[in-house]
Amino acid sequence: MHTQTLALDRLDQPGARQWPRYVLTGLAIFIIGLFLLLPLAAVLIEAFSEGWDLYVQAINDRYTWEAIKLTLLVAAVVVPLNTVFGIAAAWMIARFQFTGRGALTTLIDLPFSISPVIAGLIFVLVFGAHGWFGSWFAEQGFPIIFAVPGIILATLFVTVPFVARELIPLMQEQGSEEEEAAIALGAGSWTMFRKITLPKIKWGLLYGIILCNARAMGEFGAVSVVSGHIRGQTNTLPLHVEILYNEYNFTAAFAVASLLAGLAILTLVLKSLVEWQQARSLERATQ
Amino acid sequence: MSIEVRNITKAFDDFKALDNVSLNVDDGELVALLGPSGCGKTTLLRMIAGLDFVDEGEVWLNGENVTGKHIKQRGVGFVFQHYALFGHMTVFENVAFGLRVLKRNERPSEDQIRKRVHELLDLVQLDWLSKRFPAQLSGGQRQRVALARALAVEPKFLLLDEPFGALDANVRKELRRWLRRLHDELHVTSIFVTHDQEEAMEVASRIVVMDKGRIEQVGTPEAVYDRPASPFVSSFIGNVNVFHGRLQGGSLDTGGWQLPIRPPGSDDVGDDTPYAAYIRPHDFELLKSTEEKLPECRVKFIQPMGSVYRLEVVPEHAASDGLPEVIDVELPRRDFRALNLSVGERVYLRATETHWFEAGQPAVTGPR
Amino acid sequence: MKRSFSILPGFRLASGITLFYLSLLVLIPLCALVWKTTELSLDELVATLTNSRVLASFRVSILTALAAALINLFLGFVIAWVLVRYPMPFKRLFDAVIDLPFALPTAVAGIVLAALYAPDGWIGSFFTELGIRIAYTPLGIVVALMFIGLPFVVRTVEPVLQDLDSQLEEAAQSLGASPWTIFRRVLFPPLIPALLTGFALAFARGLGEYGSVIFIAGNMPMVSEIVPLLIITKLEQYDYAGATAIGLMMLVVAFIMLLVINMLQAWTRKRTGKL
Structure with a gap:
């Protein structure tokens, strides 16, 4: 979100008291510093507290590498699937009128308001040893819970809304006239999507993908329930952080955490860039 | 095609x-x-x-x-x-x-x-x-x-x-x-x-x-x-003044205010038949004095609009549901100049062209 | 599904993907939760939910989430106000960093907050001198939930604050109102729906939060054990019925919060006339 200073602050015209402004600005900076910047800095400081060598050693551990690989694998499956779903859902909801549209939108939002632990729990109930299909999958030699598929399912669940809820309001605001015009000029469905829709939504789509990716790589609660915490097999980076921390191996825990903090910083930077691009293209369109 | x-x-x-x-x-x-x-x-x-x-x-x-x-x-x-x-x-x-x-x-x-x-x-x-x-x-x-x-x-x-x-x-x-x-x-x-x-x-x-x-x-x-x-x-097409009334002899009676017009070909239509007369602002003639029995109005407002003058005139001694509160009149510049009117003056109104409708149905259109 | 005609293509494909995906991933698993609960008799259900440890965990979760959301209501409002209305250095940086809690994995937040607020941590040691313990008490939970919930309030209030018509203020000023009166009577009322929405979002998130809390909470049963942790504990003890019953309860609360949030958002839209 982009903030702009109002050209003229009405409460701050000559004669108005200036102290509220300074007090409030000071308070805001203090809160942001104490609650947001300090923890971020602390992760890095703790990670390097025992020196560069120990940091490298912590990262360069076999189990850390396995965790990195698994985290990347999960994101590589989850993000494309949720992107396809997000585009389909947004196309359906923002471009057509049908009964049950509001209910569908709410259903898409639902995973956001459910505790991640519940997200894990429901997959245990369906695919766990005592679940509906759990024993069948296990007999086929394809266990889901305490295995990679379960981690992917739980992560899919918690990240379902990200792309869709970014695109729905965007596409609703853009309206469908350009797409109708393309069809009227003889374009086929795929051509219309590729040449008209996709260029129009690309920044919003990218924004949703960035946020979806951050959550997919960083999800802890839901994954924690279904993973089983088997080192080298079902341990994602966030779970690895937990294990190291609980073993009182703080330096290593913070070293691995610093990788995730780096991911968060990268996410924020990319997000700001996309917002900036989006604002620019919007400006161009409304000149 | x-x-x-x-x-x-x-x-x-x-x-x-x-x-x-x-x-x-x-x-x-x-x-x-x-x-x-x-x-x-x-x-x-x-x-x-x-x-x-x-x-x-x-x-x-x-x-x-x-x-x-x-x-x-x-x-x-x-x-x-x-x-x-x-x-x-x-x-x-x-x-x-x-x-x-x-x-x-x-x-x-x-x-x-x-x-x-x-x-x-x-x-x-x-x-x-x-x-x-x-x-x-x-x-x-x-x-x-x-x-x-x-x-x-x-x-x-x-x-x-x-x-x-x-x-x-x-x-x-x-x-x-x-x-x-x-x-x-x-x-x-x-x-x-x-x-x-x-x-x-x-x-x-x-x-x-x-x-x-x-x-x-x-x-x-x-x-x-x-x-x-x-x-x-x-x-919808162009401005128009609407007069609701009943036919009464040779006039349209809007309730004490007589407009001396009658739909063409309505000779066999009986008195008291309700009619509405739609008259465009430029289909009026204003007279300063007249021998005919024409309704009396007073000029309330004059607005020069370039090639035409737009006037608002108010019916004199009459208030009835069938009459518009003000009647819009448009005069070509030359006619207005010749009349030399000013606000408050008394004028007589003559319709040169009227569209007639009977109970919402189209009837006939023509002069008078 | 009845729909009105459009020449745009792809309704069948898009609705097919959407409904299939949502059913498989969201609807069926959620039904499993409801279904599993029905395997419990009513007495068992009541017994599970009225167990003193369960009740205590609900009390801890609700009270800490409520406290954190209330504090965030105030802090988030101040931050949004300053970001929108006052010039300040590094504004872009400050604005971007507001979203950190959305981007930072909760486990990372959890361990770093625990380290900072531990009795010997940078902030914790300061409070220890004052005789206050934060980490490993319910206070620690509140701190973690404040971190998690802050952006919700800021991000819901910010756009509404930005769209406030500056003519409102000028009009009030021309009528002779003092700055405080202008704030109280003119600027604040239109912000109420957005503030409440932000509060509800932060509260809902706080109720379900797990990762950032467990490291700092101490997790003492009856004192600082949150509901999501209790569910995991029950699962680890193979008490599926118990976990399911508590989970269903959480789900019901989540539904209610979603309903409340939808209503609040509708109210905000009505007030601001926007989507």
Whole structure:
């Protein structure tokens, strides 16, 4: 979100008291510093507290590498699937009128308001040893819970809304006239999507993908329930952080955490860039 | 290349947008669909285009029933109200779009596409802007790009939804004439939607006046202005003063205030028959004194408007439901000068032309 | 599914993908939760939910989430106000960093907050001198939930604050109102729906939060054990019925919060006339 200073602050015209402004600005900076910047800095400081060598050693551990690989694998499956779903859902909801549209939108939002632990729990109930299909999958030699598929399912669940809820309001605001015009000029469905829709939504789509990716790589609660915490097999980076921390191996825990903090910083930077691009293209369109 | 609409009905939920509408447009005509917002004119246009489908009735294009056919198979060019230009493409690419998406065996070569697009941009006098993006154009320029884009696929019919709706008054005037000339040049059967009666009168060869999902009248601009088929048409096209009353001898009695006019051919109509007289502001004559028995008014307000003077006159010693509170009168500059009127003066009112309606039904139109 | 006609293609494909995906991933698993609960008799259900440890965990979760959301309501409002209305250095940076809690994995937040607020941590040691323990008490939970919930309030209030018509203020000023009166009577009322929405979002998130809390909470049963942790504990003890019953309860609360949030958002839209 982009903030702009109002050209003229009405409460701050000559004669108005200036102290509220300074007090409030000071308070805001203090809160942001104490609650947001300090923890971020602390992760890095703790990670390097025992020196560069120990940091490298912590990262360069076999189990850390396995965790990195698994985290990347999960994101590589989850993000494309949720992107396809997000585009389909947004196309359906923002471009057509049908009964049950509001209910569908709410259903898409639902995973956001459910505790991640519940997200894990429901997959245990369906695919766990005592679940509906759990024993069948296990007999086929394809266990889901305490295995990679379960981690992917739980992560899919918690990240379902990200792309869709970014695109729905965007596409609703853009309206469908350009797409109708393309069809009227003889374009086929795929051509219309590729040449008209996709260029129009690309920044919003990218924004949703960035946020979806951050959550997919960083999800802890839901994954924690279904993973089983088997080192080298079902341990994602966030779970690895937990294990190291609980073993009182703080330096290593913070070293691995610093990788995730780096991911968060990268996410924020990319997000700001996309917002900036989006604002620019919007400006161009409304000149 | 004719357009024929047969008994179309369309409802959105409970709202009846079109109610049994039929219409014929001949080859090469330029027709305006005119009416207030919500009258169904845009819906009718979209049905003809194939952007919307009918509940009942049929659409025939060039003698072929296209009711169930997709817009792609109808050979129509459609210009959207807000132009719907592709914001991320240049003007050139916008116009070329319809050619580029043709199937490979129908698609012209790149050279042919370039030649065709430049021809079209020349036609709408915008070739010098071909590398710009839509956001860098003025409203009038965007409108012309949209038209060029619609023409690129050589449509047999051109349909325009409020083509001048989003433009400034000056640009609008200029574009109207331009559209008229362009139509004379291309001779594509065209329909455009508008809510501006002046626009319809100036551009169209025929006007279709619509209200509440029905067609009220179809006719040339002169016909709908001079011989309105209904009270709605009379008051929607141009300004009009309405007098409600009953026939009383040789006059219309609006309740103690007599207008000495009577519908032509109404000799055998009995006294006390209710009638409404619709009189346009320029169909009045003002007299300073008279021998005739004419109603008395007082001048309340005088506004010079250039070539005409607009006056508001108030009926003297009369207050009745059938009378307008003020009567609008327009006098040519020369007549006003000759009368030398000032505010507060007493005048006598004579109607030179009246449209008569009996109980909401069209009756007859004529002098006196 | 009844729909009105459009010439745009792809409704069948898009709705097919959407409904299939949502059913498989969201609807069926959620039904499993409801279904599993029905395997419990009513008495068992009541017994599970009225168990003193379960009740205590609900009390801890609700009270800490409520406290954190209330504090965030105030802090988030101040931050949004300053970001929108006052010039300040590095504004872009400050604005971007507001979203950190959305981007930072909760486990990372959890361990770093625990380290900072531990009795010997940078902030914790300061409070220890004052005789206050934050980490490993319910206070620690509140701190973690404040971190998690802050952006919700800021991001819901910010756009509404930005769209406030500056003519409102000028009009009030021309009528002779003092700055405080202008704030109280003119600027604040239109912000109420957005503030409440932000509060509800932060509260809902706080109720379900797990990762950032467990490291700092101490997790003492009856004192600082949150509901999501209790569910995991029950699962680890193979008490599926118990976990399911508590989970269903959480789901019901989540539904209610979603309903409340939808209503609040509708109210905001009505007030601001926007989507």
